[in-house]
Amino acid sequence: MVSGDTELNLGRIRRYQHELPEWEHISKAWNLLENYSGIPPDEIEPHLRKVRDQAFAVFNYPCLGRWRFLDLYITTHPAYPELLARTKAGAVLLDAACCVGQALRQLAFDGAPQENLRGFDLRRDFIELGYDLFRDRDTFRVPFATGDALDPADKGLSGLDGTVDIIHAAAFFHLFGWDEQVRLGERLVRFFKEGIENAVVLGRQVGTPEPGGERGRYLHNEGSMQRLWDEIGERTGTRWKVRAELSEEKDTLEGGGEVVRSLIRYEVRKA
Numbered sequence: 001m002v003s004g005d006t007e008l009n010l011g012r013i014r015r016y017q018h019e020l021p022e023w024e025h026i027s028k029a030w031n032l033l034e035n036y037s038g039i040p041p042d043e044i045e046p047h048l049r050k051v052r053d054q055a056f057a058v059f060n061y062p063c064l065g066r067w068r069f070l071d072l073y074i075t076t077h078p079a080y081p082e083l084l085a086r087t088k089a090g091a092v093l094l095d096a097a098c099c100v101g102q103a104l105r106q107l108a109f110d111g112a113p114q115e116n117l118r119g120f121d122l123r124r125d126f127i128e129l130g131y132d133l134f135r136d137r138d139t140f141r142v143p144f145a146t147g148d149a150l151d152p153a154d155k156g157l158s159g160l161d162g163t164v165d166i167i168h169a170a171a172f173f174h175l176f177g178w179d180e181q182v183r184l185g186e187r188l189v190r191f192f193k194e195g196i197e198n199a200v201v202l203g204r205q206v207g208t209p210e211p212g213g214e215r216g217r218y219l220h221n222e223g224s225m226q227r228l229w230d231e232i233g234e235r236t237g238t239r240w241k242v243r244a245e246l247s248e249e250k251d252t253l254e255g256g257g258e259v260v261r262s263l264i265r266y267e268v269r270k271a
């Protein structure tokens with residue numbers, strides 16, 4: 001049997017890693033800090049540690065504690081070239097639950113016009129820490145909104161209603177159970193421009209080959225994600241087609257041991 005203390009310790013190890021991950025997981029972010037933010041290479045690691053710890057103190061998401069926010073997976077999403085092409089042609093992309101806004105900086109660095117990018121998050125502190133992380137408070141012109149996407153009475157996000165063509169939503173839906181995910185989907189649909197035909201929601205999150213609830217959160221494979229979007233579609237008078245694929249990632253824990261995580265990369269297109 002595992003003692004209470006050991007369990008607590010294990011929980012902490014699963015959420016927080018002192019050492020930076022292997023280079024392949026952070027090379028894009030490092031490049032961004034060096035060549036977009038202009039931070040000298042020998043200052044990057046202490047800078048990253050400082051901002052990461054400040055962000056983890058705001059809320060202890062494993063994606064912050066375990067440095068996953070530095071994995072700019074979005075650049076490898078099959079739709080990434082489309083995101084760049086469409087935003088360059090005027091489409092508006094919203095990063096939903098953008099946290100420190102790393103995906104938005106990457107998109108801008110790769111040529112997406114800042115005036116066509118938007119972000120929102122529940123916590124303003126993360127958005128502020130994003131300016132500290134990327135040292136671009138005076139130059140990054142992307143508008144950020146703050147609000148609770150699950151609270152219909154929260155007006156913080158209403159300025160985005162009916163203004164968006166593309167929504168990036170990474171590590172977001174998996175925070176919630178089925179019913180909240182349906183409400184979240186309904187909220188995202190309201191952000192799209194009226195009558196838009198090529199609306200797309202895309203991202204990556206924790207997945208599973210066997211969909212179901214786990215500690216209050218519902219995890220998906222492609223089939224369950226399609227059922228979710230069928231329900232969101234029924235409630236919003238829209239129709240959606242999901243394409244998703246699962247992959248496995250090994251995570252080595254400090255102090256020994258490994259966890260294997262299923263990830264699901266997805267795109268949901270208006271049908």
Ligand SMILES: C[S@@+](CC[C@H](N)C(=O)[O-])C[C@H]1O[C@@H](n2cnc3c(N)ncnc32)[C@H](O)[C@@H]1O
Pocket residue numbers: 061063068069096097098099100120121122123126147148149150151169170171172175
């Ligand atoms: C696990 S982080 C993922 C952040 C980012 N998308 C990424 O891929 O690194 C989850 C984010 O969702 C935001 N969030 C959680 N609940 C929210 C809500 N109800 N409305 C808006 N944002 C929320 C958190 O503040 C946090 O920044």
